[in-house]
Amino acid sequence: MIDEKKLVILTEGAKYDVSCSSSGSRRKNKYGEIGNACFAGICHSYTQDGRCISLLKMLMSNDCIYDCKYCINRATNDVARATATPDEICELVISFYRRNYIEGLFLSSAIVKSPNHTMEMLYLTAYKLRKNYHFNGYIHLKGIPGADSALIEAAGLIVDRMSFNIELPSETSLKLLAPQKNKTAIVSPMKTLALDKYYESPYKRRRDFLPAGQTTQMIIGASPESDAHILKLTEYMYSYYRLKRVYYSSYIPTNFETSLLPYSPAPKIREHRLYQADWLLRYYGFTADEITGKDGNLSLEYDPKCAWAIRHMELFPVEVNTAPLDMLLRVPGIGVRTASRILIARKHAKLDFDALKRLRVVLKRAMHFITCGGKFIGSKSEYDLSRLLAGGDGQNMTQLSMFEFDTALSALNGEL
Amino acid sequence: MTVFLIEKSIDGLYSALFYAFEQKTMPDAVFERGNICNNFTDKYIEIMTEKEKSRRVLTAIKKYGGKSAALYIEICLLSGDENALKIAFDFAYLTLSERRDVSGFLANRAVSIFYYTIKKVFNERHRFFGLIRFKETASGVLYAAYSPDNDITELLCPHFIKRLSCVPFIIHDVKRNKAGVSNGKEYKIMETENKAALNLSEDEKAWENLWKNYYKAVTIKERKNTRQQDNLMPRRYRKFLPETYE
Numbered sequence: 001m002i003d004e005k006k007l008v009i010l011t012e013g014a015k016y017d018v019s020c021s022s023s024g025s026r027r028k029n030k031y032g033e034i035g036n037a038c039f040a041g042i043c044h045s046y047t048q049d050g051r052c053i054s055l056l057k058m059l060m061s062n063d064c065i066y067d068c069k070y071c072i073n074r075a076t077n078d079v080a081r082a083t084a085t086p087d088e089i090c091e092l093v094i095s096f097y098r099r100n101y102i103e104g105l106f107l108s109s110a111i112v113k114s115p116n117h118t119m120e121m122l123y124l125t126a127y128k129l130r131k132n133y134h135f136n137g138y139i140h141l142k143g144i145p146g147a148d149s150a151l152i153e154a155a156g157l158i159v160d161r162m163s164f165n166i167e168l169p170s171e172t173s174l175k176l177l178a179p180q181k182n183k184t185a186i187v188s189p190m191k192t193l194a195l196d197k198y199y200e201s202p203y204k205r206r207r208d209f210l211p212a213g214q215t216t217q218m219i220i221g222a223s224p225e226s227d228a229h230i231l232k233l234t235e236y237m238y239s240y241y242r243l244k245r246v247y248y249s250s251y252i253p254t255n256f257e258t259s260l261l262p263y264s265p266a267p268k269i270r271e272h273r274l275y276q277a278d279w280l281l282r283y284y285g286f287t288a289d290e291i292t293g294k295d296g297n298l299s300l301e302y303d304p305k306c307a308w309a310i311r312h313m314e315l316f317p318v319e320v321n322t323a324p325l326d327m328l329l330r331v332p333g334i335g336v337r338t339a340s341r342i343l344i345a346r347k348h349a350k351l352d353f354d355a356l357k358r359l360r361v362v363l364k365r366a367m368h369f370i371t372c373g374g375k376f377i378g379s380k381s382e383y384d385l386s387r388l389l390a391g392g393d394g395q396n397m398t399q400l401s402m403f404e405f406d407t408a409l410s411a412l413n414g415e416l
Numbered sequence: 417m418t419v420f421l422i423e424k425s426i427d428g429l430y431s432a433l434f435y436a437f438e439q440k441t442m443p444d445a446v447f448e449r450g451n452i453c454n455n456f457t458d459k460y461i462e463i464m465t466e467k468e469k470s471r472r473v474l475t476a477i478k479k480y481g482g483k484s485a486a487l488y489i490e491i492c493l494l495s496g497d498e499n500a501l502k503i504a505f506d507f508a509y510l511t512l513s514e515r516r517d518v519s520g521f522l523a524n525r526a527v528s529i530f531y532y533t534i535k536k537v538f539n540e541r542h543r544f545f546g547l548i549r550f551k552e553t554a555s556g557v558l559y560a561a562y563s564p565d566n567d568i569t570e571l572l573c574p575h576f577i578k579r580l581s582c583v584p585f586i587i588h589d590v591k592r593n594k595a596g597v598s599n600g601k602e603y604k605i606m607e608t609e610n611k612a613a614l615n616l617s618e619d620e621k622a623w624e625n626l627w628k629n630y631y632k633a634v635t636i637k638e639r640k641n642t643r644q645q646d647n648l649m650p651r652r653y654r655k656f657l658p659e660t661y662e
């Protein structure tokens with residue numbers, strides 16, 4: 001059994017990685033073996049900071065030879081070091097899984113000795129878990145930039161998801177803050193994982209190569225890039241690296257000071273807005289260029305969909321009974337699920353405002369952008385609108401943003 | 417007000433529907449027999465369960481609403497909502513009187529309430545896919561106690577059988593005094609006491625302790641947001657979670 005102190009060190013080192021999602025894979029149970037994966041993902045607990053615990057998220061080791069400025073495990077930082085053996089990790093996963101504490105493992109690591117050595121040990125752990133411990137639950141393995149591509153591809157065949165973190169939104173910032181890492185080392189394995197051959201038969205049919213795809217993460221607010229820049233990069237990675245998700249992690253100062261980094265943590269609201277924008281890219285048919293305002297940043301006051309709608313009042317109001325899906329999706333107060341409910345319901349009956357309430361349209365916001373059977377009950381003055389939508393009516397800002405984007409919450413809790 | 421008093425089962429509900437059509441009487445409320453104290457202003461109609469009538473109603477529901485309508489009505493009966501019987505009744509009634517699948521009538525009041533009621537049941541089931549906590553007993557059987565809002569034990573068992581493949585387990589609803597008992601292949605629902613005497617395995621405490629430590633360590637203290645935690649993991653569930661009970 002793994003030592004308690006060791007587990008705490010290795011958890012502390014991994015917790016700033018945002019992703020904990022266990023979704024996207026339908027790995028089946030094999031008779032007599034343990035575990036399976038649920039496509040929608042399952043949250044097992046929630047921490048006091050409100051994040052979901054789905055996977056056992058830990059480092060194999062925090063004993064790093066690199067010295068990334070923003071990282072608590074960097075070589076020059078004075079922290080307790082620990083390394084766990086593959087068997088210690090496997091036994092822990094199985095014991096937690098049986099008790100239904102977790103949905104699987106998210107294993108990451110600092111660079112021990114060399115990138116290749118580290119990747120080998122990560123691979124060995126995943127391999128043992130599958131072959132010796134007969135585990136069919138979810139495994140997310142962090143990829144180590146600079147490791148052999150043969151190792152990386154082999155890992156892709158036994159785990160559900162892999163991620164190489166892009167770390168910072170630009171090459172300049174990467175050079176400055178993570179001097180031993182370089183863009184090519186991060187991006188080329190991402191390209192490998194996106195190779196066409198893995199998305200064609202026989203891999204595709206058997207779904208045995210990374211069934212839950214690859215993801216990445218970058219730190220927000222440690223470097224000066226604008227939201228527009230970040231969203232462009234996000235859009236690019238979705239289309240060229242076949243990413244399933246891009247995660248943003250607000251910069252949190254670790255226990256030291258350097259003039260290269262801001263003193264204070266990045267505001268959580270910015271991260272939240274980026275996630276909302278990311279949803280617009282993936283599910284609402286928006287492009288990055290449409291989402292950001294003139295100054296290249298997202299409005300902190302209102303959510304990006306509202307901000308866009310207010311800039312485009314000439315397109316509204318739309319008639320809910322006839323508007324096409326892509327237009328309904330652009331109405332503030334109507335989400336993906338609500339829109340699909342509207343499509344079903346209006347086949348059977350003409351919708352009035354009461355019906356919209358039953359369909360859980362957030363009328364308070366939507367009413368300014370829709371007509372219902374020709375009726376309009378919202379306000380057209382731009383002044384009124386921005387006041388209403390930004391919560392001038394007593395609602396506080398974060399509350400307001402939460403309820404339209406109830407789905408954005410899943411960004412934090414790993415449901416999708 | 418007309419109140420139907422029925423047996424809380426699918427046969428009880430369908431017998432009531434048969435009665436409503438036969439007698440051309442619509443109830444304003446439908447409750448479980450014995451669960452309500454009479455007053456003098458309401459009119460109570462007690463409806464006996466009759467298998468044959470129930471079977472005929474079921475056939476009609478399947479014919480008009482399809483198999484899924486019949487299934488959803490059963491799910492609705494698992495709901496902890498005090499009006500669950502009436503909600504299921506209204507949906508079934510609408511299916512029978514419209515003589516077609518009404519599940520898409522989301523703007524209709526009865527359908528919309530029905531839809532959100534079963535959605536709640538499914539949501540809670542999904543929640544407990546994650547929130548069930550097993551303890552390992554000395555005999556190797558895994559045991560979990562919980563107290564859900566809806567009667568979801570039989571919806572949870574198949575999930576855990578698939579997942580734990582061959583490991584026997586017990587999921588114990590201490591609120592309803594019932595348990596899903598699985599031998600690793602199949603499960604049965606049994607009546608129980610509301611307490612179980614457990615003989616835990618040697619390592620159980622140690623693993624539980626590691627889990628608690630993990631839980632503490634993974635929290636980012638700079639980002640406390642207990643309001644969000646409360647929304648996502650309501651306090652009433654927590655006394656069954658080792659990481660949150662003290």
Ligand code: SF4
Nearest residue numbers: 064066068071074110
């Ligand atoms: S490589 Fe950089 S970010 Fe990763 S653990 Fe080492 S110092 Fe931290």
